[in-house]
Amino acid sequence: MLTVLLECRDNEPELAHTLAVLVSGAVDGLVSDVIVLDNGSRDGSARVADAAGCRFIDTWDLAEVLRVARGEWIMLLEPGARPQSGWVEEVQEHAGLSKAPARFTPSRRFRRPFFRRWRRPGALENGFLMPKRQAAGLVRPGMDLAALAGAHSARRLRSELIPAWVIRERR
Numbered sequence: 001m002l003t004v005l006l007e008c009r010d011n012e013p014e015l016a017h018t019l020a021v022l023v024s025g026a027v028d029g030l031v032s033d034v035i036v037l038d039n040g041s042r043d044g045s046a047r048v049a050d051a052a053g054c055r056f057i058d059t060w061d062l063a064e065v066l067r068v069a070r071g072e073w074i075m076l077l078e079p080g081a082r083p084q085s086g087w088v089e090e091v092q093e094h095a096g097l098s099k100a101p102a103r104f105t106p107s108r109r110f111r112r113p114f115f116r117r118w119r120r121p122g123a124l125e126n127g128f129l130m131p132k133r134q135a136a137g138l139v140r141p142g143m144d145l146a147a148l149a150g151a152h153s154a155r156r157l158r159s160e161l162i163p164a165w166v167i168r169e170r171r
Helices: 012-027 045-051 062-068 087-097 132-138 145-150 165-170
Strands: 002-008 031-038 055-057 073-077 102-106 128-131 155-162
Touching (some): 002 012, 002 145, 012 031, 012 087, 031 062, 045 055, 062 132, 073 087, 073 132, 073 145, 087 128, 128 132, 128 145
Parallel strands (some): 002 031, 002 073, 031 055, 102 155
Antiparallel strands (some): 073 128, 102 128
16 A cells, blocks of 8 residues: 655665664555665665665666555655654555645654754655655656655644654764
8 A cells, every 4th residue: 555765875774763663554554565765875774675675776766666666655754764653544544535645743752953943844854645646747857755745735644753863863
């Protein structure tokens, strides 16, 4: 039902954190596959993806990636982002009842640092969920995941997401 797409470059620890959370979605039958799109990593990102059963693609075109994605919906995440409890059920419900794109609610436990609170969040900071068919119709040559997610307004899901920057700042 759902394909998760992550774009990475030297994000081995962040990728491991995100993939660990996605296991619950796979066990419940929501996540059909995870595709990691690499941008020249020189760390162990490929090994982490392989160990988790993900497809790791080092030379990619987003239109082709969407064509081979198994799910009817796609979820775009940054390596390090972690959907919180209840996300599986809510994504299933949203996908079953709606065709509108959606984003997770930012986690209330992890607020942005003071001087970054007024900046607009990145397109993938709160994840992004949309039907694969809709995404495929919008993809242009050279487009990345952030550009795809940034081109849409989206509903807000009740489920929270811990953003990727939390892990990066703790390193």
